[in-house]
Amino acid sequence: MANVGIVIVSHSAKVAEGAADMVRQMVGDEVPLAWTGGNSEGGLGTDIAQIIDAIDLAWSDAGVAILVDLGGAETNSEMAIEMLDEARQKRVVICNAPIVEGAVIAATEASGGSPLDIVKQTAEELYP
Amino acid sequence: MTSLKASETIDHVVRGSALLTNAVGLHARPSVKLTQLAKSFGATILVSTQVSGPWIDAKSPVKIMRVKAPKGTTLYFEATGADARLAIKALLDLVNRNFDESEADSHG
Amino acid sequence: MQKSVKLSLINSCTAVIISHSQELTSLDQAIGDGDHGLNMKRGCEAVLADAEALSDKSLPDMLKSIGTQLVMKVGGASGPLYGTLFMALAKEMDEMPTSESACAAFASAIEAVKARGKSETGQKTMLDVLVPVHAAWVAGGGKGLAMLAKAAADSTIAMKAIRGRASFLGDRSIGHMDPGARSSQLLIETITQVLGV
Numbered sequence: 498m499a500n501v502g503i504v505i506v507s508h509s510a511k512v513a514e515g516a517a518d519m520v521r522q523m524v525g526d527e528v529p530l531a532w533t534g535g536n537s538e539g540g541l542g543t544d545i546a547q548i549i550d551a552i553d554l555a556w557s558d559a560g561v562a563i564l565v566d567l568g569g570a571e572t573n574s575e576m577a578i579e580m581l582d583e584a585r586q587k588r589v590v591i592c593n594a595p596i597v598e599g600a601v602i603a604a605t606e607a608s609g610g611s612p613l614d615i616v617k618q619t620a621e622e623l624y625p
Numbered sequence: 626m627t628s629l630k631a632s633e634t635i636d637h638v639v640r641g642s643a644l645l646t647n648a649v650g651l652h653a654r655p656s657v658k659l660t661q662l663a664k665s666f667g668a669t670i671l672v673s674t675q676v677s678g679p680w681i682d683a684k685s686p687v688k689i690m691r692v693k694a695p696k697g698t699t700l701y702f703e704a705t706g707a708d709a710r711l712a713i714k715a716l717l718d719l720v721n722r723n724f725d726e727s728e729a730d731s732h733g
Numbered sequence: 734m735q736k737s738v739k740l741s742l743i744n745s746c747t748a749v750i751i752s753h754s755q756e757l758t759s760l761d762q763a764i765g766d767g768d769h770g771l772n773m774k775r776g777c778e779a780v781l782a783d784a785e786a787l788s789d790k791s792l793p794d795m796l797k798s799i800g801t802q803l804v805m806k807v808g809g810a811s812g813p814l815y816g817t818l819f820m821a822l823a824k825e826m827d828e829m830p831t832s833e834s835a836c837a838a839f840a841s842a843i844e845a846v847k848a849r850g851k852s853e854t855g856q857k858t859m860l861d862v863l864v865p866v867h868a869a870w871v872a873g874g875g876k877g878l879a880m881l882a883k884a885a886a887d888s889t890i891a892m893k894a895i896r897g898r899a900s901f902l903g904d905r906s907i908g909h910m911d912p913g914a915r916s917s918q919l920l921i922e923t924i925t926q927v928l929g930v
Contacts, residue, residue, distance in 0.1 A: 537808060545813070546805055568897075569809075569810055572810070572813050573812075576804060576813045580804075
């Protein structure tokens with residue numbers, strides 16, 4: 498089975514892209530990865546349609562782990578998940594972890610072939 | 626010589642150690658490489674900055690990242706399982722190769 | 734529900750929000766990030782543009798489509814909340830609802846909003862209008878809901894925000910009406926007017 502995919506959702510496109518760059522540089526390319534940041538007007542915020550697109554981009558049969566920053570990113574990610582196909586909904590989780598470190602840790606864990614629940618659990622060790 | 630040879634004791638635990646010689650020690654990216662490498666083996670692998678512990682799971686990225694061992698620290702490894710010898714050799718090699726980092730990589 | 738009634742609801746509800754978007758913006762500038770009016774206007778314009786097609790759908794399908802539109806177009810914090818409200822309403826609403834069945838659908842929609850926003854009444858949100866309106870509806874039917882909605886929205890002025898962007902202001906959020914409460918009140922007023930309750 499392929500590795501779990503990682504999606505980064507930030508209020509800022511720069512933060513999301515930067516975090517994704519760090520993941521690529523530190524962990525490599527073996528993990529499907531996508532990012533989104535900013536609202537539909539290009540300002541700070543998050544956009545549900547963009548989150549859905551990012552989930553599709555990073556999709557893996559092993560599932561997808563989402564890293565978020567502040568509240569709105571989490572709420573919108575939850576809504577995005579509810580708008581996916583039912584079969585996919587169960588395979589997407591949001592991690593309660595800091596966005597940058599969480600993405601790196603989740604990707605590290607995913608690169609070893611760990612299943613979705615372990616990837617989530619490992620990233621969440623950052624908030625003991 | 627910068628590392629002790631891997632040795633296996635009667636309890637089938639393979640041990641080895643290596644000195645951190647890269648400029649910033651066990652910082653973020655080397656931590657990731659160490660855990661990724663450890664995960665590629667079936668053996669249980671522990672690491673410590675002291676010869677008698679406390680021991681940390683080498684496959685746990687969060688725990689390894691928190692070690693933050695600086696240059697000059699010796700990393701002690703213990704592995705148990707069918708591929709323990711291979712695991713220890715690979716990990717010692719990784720440390721001795723400075724985690725494949727060039728000088729330019731050693732920032733942050 | 735008749736197409737003409739559905740059309741009337743869409744036209745009137747979107748109109749009231751669009752015409753009050755400046756006020757909603759001002760309220761949100763006081764205690765939020767100032768985008769509630771703009772966001773809601775955008776969402777309502779999208780729904781209004783689709784009014785013909787929406788009013789041709791069954792009532793549940795119409796509500797679900799409105800919910801989806803709001804989620805995709807409103808953005809901010811209110812998009813998911815209003816979107817959830819309408820989508821949950823759609824799940825429980827009959828095509829020809831009685832006051833009781835619509836009230837029950839409203840109850841489950843309120844629960845969905847609570848879950849989505851992880852909030853309760855007393856935290857200075859739209860729930861502080863929706864919940865008392867629902868309670869009054871259960872107790873006494875549809876009469877007087879518009880006045881109650883106004884009183885409920887006014888009651889948010891003195892509240893301290895516990896949720897959302899406003900909660901970062903702490904005590905400084907006191908003395909301003911919650912913008913989500915205001916937009917909810919406007920919608921309830923309009924709906925009761927159109928339905929002649």
